[in-house]
Amino acid sequence: MSRILIVAEHLNGKLNSSTARCVTCARELKPDAIDVLVLAEAPDAVAAEAAKIDGIAKVLTLANAANAHALAATYAPQIAAVAKNGYSHVFAPSTTFGKDVAPRVAALLGVAQVSDIMKVIDAHAFQRPIYAGNAIITVQAPADQMLVATVRTASYAAAGDGPNAAPVEAVNVSVELPTHTRFVELAQGKTDRPDLQSASRVVSGGRGVGSAENFAVIFKFADKLGAAVGASRAAVDAGYVPSDLQVGQTGKIIAPELYIAIGISGAIQHLTGIKDAGTIVAINKDGEAPIFEVADIGLVGDLFKLIPELEQALN
Amino acid sequence: MKILVGYKRVVDFNVRVQVKPDGSGVVTEGVKLSANPFDDIALEEALRLREKGLATEVIVATIGPADAQAHLRNGLAMGANRALHVVTSTAVQPLTAARTLLKLIEKEQPGLVILGKQAIDDDSNQTGQMLAALWNRPQATFASKVEIANNVARVTREVDAGLETIEVDLPAVITTDLRLNEPRFIKLPDIMKAKSKPLETIDFASLGVESGDHLKTVSHAPPAKRSKGVMVKDAAELVAALKTKGLL
Numbered sequence: 001m002s003r004i005l006i007v008a009e010h011l012n013g014k015l016n017s018s019t020a021r022c023v024t025c026a027r028e029l030k031p032d033a034i035d036v037l038v039l040a041e042a043p044d045a046v047a048a049e050a051a052k053i054d055g056i057a058k059v060l061t062l063a064n065a066a067n068a069h070a071l072a073a074t075y076a077p078q079i080a081a082v083a084k085n086g087y088s089h090v091f092a093p094s095t096t097f098g099k100d101v102a103p104r105v106a107a108l109l110g111v112a113q114v115s116d117i118m119k120v121i122d123a124h125a126f127q128r129p130i131y132a133g134n135a136i137i138t139v140q141a142p143a144d145q146m147l148v149a150t151v152r153t154a155s156y157a158a159a160g161d162g163p164n165a166a167p168v169e170a171v172n173v174s175v176e177l178p179t180h181t182r183f184v185e186l187a188q189g190k191t192d193r194p195d196l197q198s199a200s201r202v203v204s205g206g207r208g209v210g211s212a213e214n215f216a217v218i219f220k221f222a223d224k225l226g227a228a229v230g231a232s233r234a235a236v237d238a239g240y241v242p243s244d245l246q247v248g249q250t251g252k253i254i255a256p257e258l259y260i261a262i263g264i265s266g267a268i269q270h271l272t273g274i275k276d277a278g279t280i281v282a283i284n285k286d287g288e289a290p291i292f293e294v295a296d297i298g299l300v301g302d303l304f305k306l307i308p309e310l311e312q313a314l315n
Numbered sequence: 316m317k318i319l320v321g322y323k324r325v326v327d328f329n330v331r332v333q334v335k336p337d338g339s340g341v342v343t344e345g346v347k348l349s350a351n352p353f354d355d356i357a358l359e360e361a362l363r364l365r366e367k368g369l370a371t372e373v374i375v376a377t378i379g380p381a382d383a384q385a386h387l388r389n390g391l392a393m394g395a396n397r398a399l400h401v402v403t404s405t406a407v408q409p410l411t412a413a414r415t416l417l418k419l420i421e422k423e424q425p426g427l428v429i430l431g432k433q434a435i436d437d438d439s440n441q442t443g444q445m446l447a448a449l450w451n452r453p454q455a456t457f458a459s460k461v462e463i464a465n466n467v468a469r470v471t472r473e474v475d476a477g478l479e480t481i482e483v484d485l486p487a488v489i490t491t492d493l494r495l496n497e498p499r500f501i502k503l504p505d506i507m508k509a510k511s512k513p514l515e516t517i518d519f520a521s522l523g524v525e526s527g528d529h530l531k532t533v534s535h536a537p538p539a540k541r542s543k544g545v546m547v548k549d550a551a552e553l554v555a556a557l558k559t560k561g562l563l
Contacts, residue, residue, distance in 0.1 A: 011476055071481065072444065073453050096474040100456045103409065103444035112410055112529035115439045125533070130437050131332040133538055135341050140531040180484040181453040184469065188477040197475065201562075225563075233493065243459065243473045243494060249438070250493060252475065258562045268331060275538065279562055281553065296544040299553050309550035314563070 002031040002088040002123050005060075007079055007105075008038045008050050009070075009097045015049040017198045018093030018151075020158035023053050025151040026091055027159070028120040033057040036166075037082055039075050041068035047168045054162030060171045069183035070097055076104035081173035083109065083146060088123070094150035094253070095197070106148035113148040114139055118155040128152070132249040133272035153197065154255035154276045189242055193219075196245065199228035202256040202277075204247055205240070206232035206270075208263020208284065208303060212240045218262060221307050224314060230254070232264045248273035262303050266291025283307075316426035316485075318361040320395065321416060321443075322375040323351045324386040325436040334537045341535060350389060353431025356491040359498040360461060361429050362394045369463050372396045374423060378415050380404050384514065391509035392501045398512070399423075403519035409437075410527025413445035418522045420450060425486065427468070432457050432490040443490035453483035457492040 004026045009016040019036065026034045036050045036059045043061040051059045060082060066074050083090045083105065090105055092098030094116045106113040119127035124141045126149070141147045196202065203225060205218040215235075222229045230252070231245040247254055249269040255276035262283045264270060271294055274280060282295035285302050292298045299306065326332055326341075327349040333342045350358075361373040375390035376399040377383050387398040401415055420428065428450075433440035447454035455461075455470035459478065462469045463485070472479045473492045547553045557563045 072456070073447070076448060096457060096472075099440050100444065100454075103441035104448040104454065106441070107410065107413060107445035107448035110410075110527070112408060112527060113439075113441050114530065115441060129538070131326070131341060132435065132438065134332040135334045136536045136538055138533040138536075140533050142529050145529065178451075178453070180487075181455075182482045184480040184482055186474075186477060186479045237494065242477070243492075244475060244477050249435070250433070258557070269328070275541070279557075279560060280541070280544070281557070292544075292546075294541050294544075296541070297553060297556050298544060298546045299549070300546070301549075306550050310554060313550050313554040 002029055003033045003035070003086055004029065004031045004089040004091055005083055005087040006034060006036045007090065007092040007098070007101065008036050008046060009093055009095060010038065010040065010046040013045050015046050016093070016095070017158045018095050018098070018153045019050060020053050021153040021156040022091045022093050022151045023055055023159040024156040025117060025120060026089075027055050029089070029123045031089070031123070035060055037062065037079065039064070039067040039078060041065050048165070051165040051168050052161040053159050055159055056162070056166040058166050059168045061168060062171060062173065066177050070101070071181050071183060072101040072104045073178050073181040075101050076108055077175040077177065078173050079105045080108040081175050082171060088146060090146065090148045092150050094152050098150045102148055102150050109146055109148065111146050111148060112141060113150070114141060115150050116152040117149050118152045129272065132269050133275060134268065152253060154253045189244060193222065194226065194228040196228040196230055196247070197252055197254055200256055201225050201227035201258045202230050202254060203227045203260045203262065204230035204232065204264060205235055205262050206264030207234035207238060209235060209240060215240050217304065217307055221311060224311055227260070232267070232270050261291055261295070262307070264291055265289045266294065316370045317372045317374060317423055318364060318370045319419060319423055319425040319428045320354070320358045320361050320373060320375050320390070321428070321430035322354045322358060322377045322387065322390045323431070323434050324348050324377065324379055324383050325351045325434055328352055328435055334535045338534045338536060348386070350386060351431050351434045353433060353435070353491050355498040356493070356495050357429040357431050358390055358393055358395060359496045360491060363496065364463065370427070374399060374425070376401070376416065376419055378403060378407055378412055378519070387514055388509050389501060391512040391514070392505040393499065394505070396512065398514040400514060400516045401519050401522065402516055408528045408530060409439050409441035410445055410529070411524060412442045413449055414524045414527055415519070415522060416442070416446050417449050418524060427485055428488045430488065430490050432492055443488050447488040450488070453487040454490070455481055455483050455487060456490040458489050459492050459494045461489060461495065
């Protein structure tokens with residue numbers, strides 16, 4: 001009998017689609033129940049959103065002023081306490097939120113964690129990538145203990161809304177919350193562009209773009225396509241764009257329908273972040289660049305000449 | 316204040332790892348091994364804190380086979396004061412690694428522990444968080460900036476939404492992201508000097524760590540290959556191809 005507890009990810013009163021992606025993964029275990037846990041200062045709006053997801057048995061809320069920001073040290077003991085109420089699995093998305101909190105929960109429970117589930121074999125066997133996706137391993141977890149896992153969100157589509165909203169239930173846990181960790185601020189890039197992790201189209205720039213100023217070309221082209229903007233590690237390291245645009249092994253793992261890589265050579269660490277993309281387009285002046293080995297459509301040439309031509313052709 | 320740095324040896328990031336034909340693992344024979352890049356960043360940060368006078372001693376620690384000593388010597392050459400080598404011939408999983416590091420914390424009483432956010436071999440991204448939980452201390456993961464004053468670390472973290480800043484009371488565990496710093500290169504004279512720095516070997520079994528190696532790896536497989544694509548000759552052809560696929 002398996003019961004899965006999914007830790008909801010949310011920000012500014014909105015549920016992140018990573019939560020519904022976890023639900024899709026969880027449903028593949030054919031569990032007896034999937035519950036979603038929302039920790040927040042005022043969880044009602046987020047809980048109502050989560051309750052609509054198809055396949056949820058119920059939504060549990062932990063309202064507490066201490067939960068206003070997702071601090072792992074504060075969240076983890078509460079999640080662990082709820083998990084002990086008969087759950088067999090605790091899932092969180094493999095986003096920076098889930099990566100931060102899930103191992104802390106696992107350690108408090110004294111159990112192992114499976115990171116980045118990309119495929120479910122059965123309730124205790126999963127596939128996950130290692131070595132930047134150069135190898136895929138099948139891991140078997142013990143059936144006689146709870147399992148904590150993070151779900152590789154690019155591997156799962158978000159579950160849609162169900163016919164009926166699941167019940168929402170406030171829960172209480174009696175755990176001592178630490179005061180040793182305090183939120184100071186979140187500096188968010190202000191953008192009207194689609195979110196990189198859930199966009200259906202992404203335009204990414206790499207070192208070949210050459211400068212922060214030149215990146216305006218990438219942004220303009222992305223806007224023309226209604227696409228989110230991403231970047232390679234080289235472009236972020238060079239200071240062209242902020243770190244939250246980085247796609248790859250240590251950045252964001254994404255699966256848009258269309259990915260256009262511009263001036264990106266295609267290091268394995270970058271490619272692991274886009275391997276689930278529907279169609280990969282590569283534009284690079286170096287015809288030997290490794291990006292062309294994975295691209296569905298390749299175009300060799302100078303990006304500063306080709307992008308205006310593409311914009312023209314789109315008109 | 317002492318700083319303990321986790322310093323793991325992994326297959327070098329430039330190596331294109333291959334799965335063995337029988338699926339029993341990946342090819343590691345004859346492959347170049349290096350420090351986990353995130354651990355080099357962790358060590359660099361610790362050294363900078365010591366150079367600023369905020370720490371007195373930097374200790375590098377690894378859990379690995381006997382021949383990992385040369386790897387620890389590199390950490391000493393980079394500037395660590397001394398090294399701890401927990402010797403075990405079998406690879407440990409993150410929960411076991413965290414429990415082992417906790418034993419070293421109990422022995423050394425560091426004011427700060429810095430680890431890489433993930434090792435680029437198993438890509439687990441777990442050990443630092445698990446260690447902080449077991450130690451019942453704060454964690455500041457994915458750090459891109461660390462400032463320490465009055466026994467508090469103010470840490471900027473690279474999160475999906477942008478840059479988050481938190482404050483944690485020390486002692487704490489910090490895990491490093493890529494842009495925290497650029498690790499220094501090791502100079503030849505420092506390699507010579509490192510040979511005489513203290514390196515303590517500790518038998519893994521002697522620590523009495525309860526194993527957390529609960530996961531069994533059943534098989535390894537190469538990743539699914541994407542089929543070979545087509546090359547187009549100009550912008551107009553590209554747009555036409557995308558339209559044919561229904562993407563525009």
